[in-house]
Amino acid sequence: MKLIGKALKFEDNISTDLIIPGRYFHLRTDLQELAKHVLEDADPDLAKKVQKGDFVVAGKNFGMGSSREHAAIVIKLTGVSAVLAKSFARIFYRNAVNIGLPVLELDTNGIDEGNELEVDLSRGIVFNKTKKFEMRVKPLPKVMVNILEDGGLVAHIKKHRDFKLD
Amino acid sequence: MGKTIAEKILSEHSNKDAYANDIVVANIDIAFVQDGTGPLTIQELQKLGKEEVFNSNRTMLFIDHAAPSPREELSNAHSILRNFAKKTGVRLYEIGAGISHQILIEDHVNPGEVIVGADSHTCTSGAMGAFATGMGSTDIAIAMALGKTWFRVPETFRINIDGKLSRGVYSKDLMLHFIGIIKADGATYKSLEFAGETIENMIMSERLTLANMAVETGAKTGLIASDKKTKQFLEQQGRGNRFKTIRSDEDAIYERNIDIDASNIVPMVSAPYAVDNVKTVEKVTGIKVDQVFIGTCTNGRLEDLRVVAEYLKGKKKHVDTRLIVAPASRTVYFQAIKEGIIQILVEAGALIFPPGCGACVGIHGGILGNNEVCLSTQNRNFKGRMGNPRGEIYLCSPATAAISAIKGEITDPRERI
Numbered sequence A: 001m002k003l004i005g006k007a008l009k010f011e012d013n014i015s016t017d018l019i020i021p022g023r024y025f026h027l028r029t030d031l032q033e034l035a036k037h038v039l040e041d042a043d044p045d046l047a048k049k050v051q052k053g054d055f056v057v058a059g060k061n062f063g064m065g066s067s068r069e070h071a072a073i074v075i076k077l078t079g080v081s082a083v084l085a086k087s088f089a090r091i092f093y094r095n096a097v098n099i100g101l102p103v104l105e106l107d108t109n110g111i112d113e114g115n116e117l118e119v120d121l122s123r124g125i126v127f128n129k130t131k132k133f134e135m136r137v138k139p140l141p142k143v144m145v146n147i148l149e150d151g152g153l154v155a156h157i158k159k160h161r162d163f164k165l166d
Numbered sequence B: 001m002g003k004t005i006a007e008k009i010l011s012e013h014s015n016k017d018a019y020a021n022d023i024v025v026a027n028i029d030i031a032f033v034q035d036g037t038g039p040l041t042i043q044e045l046q047k048l049g050k051e052e053v054f055n056s057n058r059t060m061l062f063i064d065h066a067a068p069s070p071r072e073e074l075s076n077a078h079s080i081l082r083n084f085a086k087k088t089g090v091r092l093y094e095i096g097a098g099i100s101h102q103i104l105i106e107d108h109v110n111p112g113e114v115i116v117g118a119d120s121h122t123c124t125s126g127a128m129g130a131f132a133t134g135m136g137s138t139d140i141a142i143a144m145a146l147g148k149t150w151f152r153v154p155e156t157f158r159i160n161i162d163g164k165l166s167r168g169v170y171s172k173d174l175m176l177h178f179i180g181i182i183k184a185d186g187a188t189y190k191s192l193e194f195a196g197e198t199i200e201n202m203i204m205s206e207r208l209t210l211a212n213m214a215v216e217t218g219a220k221t222g223l224i225a226s227d228k229k230t231k232q233f234l235e236q237q238g239r240g241n242r243f244k245t246i247r248s249d250e251d252a253i254y255e256r257n258i259d260i261d262a263s264n265i266v267p268m269v270s271a272p273y274a275v276d277n278v279k280t281v282e283k284v285t286g287i288k289v290d291q292v293f294i295g296t297c298t299n300g301r302l303e304d305l306r307v308v309a310e311y312l313k314g315k316k317k318h319v320d321t322r323l324i325v326a327p328a329s330r331t332v333y334f335q336a337i338k339e340g341i342i343q344i345l346v347e348a349g350a351l352i353f354p355p356g357c358g359a360c361v362g363i364h365g366g367i368l369g370n371n372e373v374c375l376s377t378q379n380r381n382f383k384g385r386m387g388n389p390r391g392e393i394y395l396c397s398p399a400t401a402a403i404s405a406i407k408g409e410i411t412d413p414r415e416r417i
């Protein structure tokens, strides 16, 4: 599957408190509303400028902090098709895969705000169309590939009745 | 080949000879959620068509984040948890019972168990020699339904700590010092094993502070071998029969060994807006403090409140500083009343919050104003953490918090000793 969109660039250590601030805790049962505030403390205009298919591109340790899965869900709800980062905090990483949001680990230094990217998920390749070069993504463990391909963890368990490790 | 604590526990729970980097499916002993993550877990369980859990005695729901509820949306979220508990018979801890991690330690966790919770500080229970880690709502939904989950067995960083902490220096200072060295992503996916003479001499409450903040280095869990002190603690809680020795083998393989001399450590803070932005208290002395918050799963235990009371006895908080104290659990609160600690705190001008997360996460009280500075015994100071991205949070030990509340500015707790 190929995904095409532009890069929305963020720095290192984007915490889940930045993705969905605690002051919107009460909106966790109204995720469409919560999505209007996604990453607003890191980029106040994000919800306005994000377009369907765009990529969140960040530095290291994306999603650090709390276990709130709503952080991954609202990123997906805004239409973002994948998150690309140098590294991810582990709970966020698992959450994203569990809800069917692709997370790609690679060196994001060569990607600037607004760059056009083409992502080939099955081959694990990111092509920067603006700068015309290709990058390889660190592969996911097989169990995570299976979960993503099944459309998330609940669908995965419904299908296999257990975790499919290979 | 020798095994680390993580490798031992995960091997036993997966019936496999598991080592770092293996992927295993492990049986779990306890699964839990809190009010921020629980409604989503229940929704996902329902998608799976499940109305029962693997073991209702060892599945728990905690209403601790917004307790009591400050607004209707949250009250409705709480109703979802209450209804689910009624239907399935799982344990629900109501408002006022306290913070999940504290109650788990008091009532449920035993050495050698696997604990998963929809809260990132689930790693706190690692201090008991249990493999405890935080996950998201969907992972916990599946764990509750199946009684198992998948893990990548983590590599281990062994932190050898020797030497005696100086007077006025606590396990919180030690942990902040360590986070300053390793940084916020320095142990991502790893298991931390705290060992050495300093750890052996620590009581459970001090150990819990270390394990609690393991996630602040990106680690999956923070483990401490179970020993005499663990046994004593379990006996005191009426579960002495659940004691079991869990420790790594002599020839276990560690990805890294880190040595720390505890006797060199001084009082520390984390400055805004990162837990790894660590400085000595000396460097930030004199910064004016608008609010002091003492509590949380990191430092809201009885032993912490005793230290605070020692400082505040017969004193008053500074007139320009608000002082909020939230005991970590009802048991802690009740004991603090019996020992006269609460009276000392109230006389000093403190406001006592109900047991629970209190002001930690910016939901229902103690929210900072613009440009206000808070000194807190909690574990995170990210931008927006206490409800306002324009507020600033410094993290510190209960002793530093207490003396600073009196002085109205960040103060070295050794000053008075």
Ligand code: SF4
Binding pocket: B065, B099, B100, B119, B121, B296, B297, B298, B356, B357, B358, B360, B361, B378, B379
């Ligand atoms: S006290 Fe703070 S860190 Fe601990 S569980 Fe509650 S909100 Fe999380």
